[in-house]
Amino acid sequence: MSAEQMTSLVQRKARSGREAHAARAMSLARALRLTAAKQGEKMMSLSLSALGVTRQTCSGDDLTSRLDETSLILLMDGPGTQVAAAVLDHVLVAGLIQQQTMGKVFVTPEGETPRANTSTDAALCAPFIEGLMRHAAPMPEEEADGILLKGYRFGVWAKTPRQAKLALDANDYQVIEITLDMAAGARVGKLSLILPEPRAPSAATEESEEGGSEAAPTATLGDTVLGLHAELTIALTRFKMPLQSVRALKVGEVLDLNLSSMAHALVIDANGRAISRGTLGQIDGKRALQVEQEQTRRYAEPRRRASDREGLDLPDVTAGIDVSPDQRSQHEPEDLGVPDVSDIDIFGDMDDLPELPDMEEAAEQADAQMERLKELEKEAAAGSRSQAG
Structure with missing residues (x-):
């Protein structure tokens, strides 16, 4: 066997080995295919399969063409302040909603007109997108592919492509388009994942991760406050002046501010x-x-504590009053002209009072008196009727 034939044989074996390894390797596309099928069955009992997965790099300025008015756009909050988007065409949205509400995916009718999306559509479709990205993230062998999908959850529904474009402010994006077959060909829809390129960790972040909890902040709150830029507008005085006089001012004229x-x-x-x-x-x-400092703000808060009494100028009413005999004699009733009423009997002779009747007898007498009054009223009423007749 010649050297050329030996080289060709080795190349064919190496190629077949790479193909076998590639078939067994877990790529991002394969992870999305497997996860989509599993999540469709687990979450909705839906037979779902990925017919194709494509991946492209796109700049942030070129995303307008990928955001359709008829599609459902879900904004996904990611690590840090990153924002991604999941774009579902109307065919996929209709299939997912039919399966969750009616338990069956209906065949797409010819000439189907896309209807306007609602917040209910977003609420029904968002869990599937979250589950797809969360379970597919740890599967790829390439760490960069896993980071691309990791840490995203549903944020908000973008009603218009313009709102989505304002939220997607990264420079570069990875656009992954997945063609999904639902219920063995009943519907075929498309899902687009618009994912920002992962940000490289900064030097400060790496140092803090290496240092762990021992890393101390470089600036305190006081340093930050003192470093703030504040603009003050100061007026030395105020006075009124007619607009006509202001317009007549010329360069070099002096205004009297009356300021000393x-x-x-x-x-x-x-x-x-x-x-x-x-x-x-x-x-x-x-x-x-x-x-x-404004003096009016000094007592803006209630001052009820004992420690606040020093600055309130209030008399001390808690201490006992010690009155000397001389001071007590100055306020005796004799000195003030008030007669001594301590020996006056205000009740008189209690023995001269008549005996009170028994309570039961008093009640019977009262009832008898009421009966007599009622009879008198009846006689008076009868007399008035006879006179009227």
């Missing part, structure tokens, strides 16, 4: 309202404002 001190500067908000006041000056050659 910088201690009454006003801090103005964006609406022109004075929110505080202070003294305008400078520190280290830079303009500075010493803001005064």
Whole structure:
């Protein structure tokens, strides 16, 4: 056997080995095929098979052509702030809803007009998409393929392609199109997964992961607050001036501000309202404002504690009153002209009071009196009727 024949034989064996390995390897396309069939049977008892899986790279600016008005667009929240999209054509949406509501997928009629999608359609289709991506993510042998699908869950339904385009703000995307056969050919729909390219971890993230819990923050809250940029609008004074006079102002004219001190500067908000006041000056050659604390806010909160009494200027009513004999004698009734009524008998001689009748006898007397009053009323009524006749 010549060298050329030996090389050709080795190449054929290597090729057959690679093909056998490729057939056994779990690629992203194969993972999606198997997962789609399993999830269709598990979640909806639907016979579902993937007829084909294609994968393309697309830039964010070219996504408009892949977002159709008649398709159901589900935005998926991913790791960090990444947003993906699942686009289901109207044939696939109708099949999934028929299976879940009526237990059967009907054959697509000729000339079927796509209807408008609703939030109910999104709620019925979103669990299948979540299950497909979640269970297919750990299956591919290539780690990058698994990361592409990992960590996504349903976020919101995009009513229009424009809303979806605004949410999909990544630079590059992987577009995976899956052609799904439902109920042995009753319907054939298409699912498109628009997945952003995974972001590479930053150096700071890698260092924090390596350091674990021992990594300390580089800046405190105080440093962050002091580093914020704040703009203050300061007004030294305010006065009214006719618009005609303002228009007549010329370069070089001087306005009398009637200002003798910088201690009454006003801090103005964006609406022109004075929110505080202070003294305008400078520190280290830079303009500075010493803001005064408003006194009206000092007692904005109720002050009920014993520790708050020092600043309230209130008398102490908890301590006992120690009155000396001299002070007590100054307030005796004799000194104030008040007669002594301690020996007056306000009840008199209780023995002179008549005996009270028994309670039962008193009740009988009262009933008899009421009977007499009723008889008198009847006689008066009879007399009035006879006079009228």
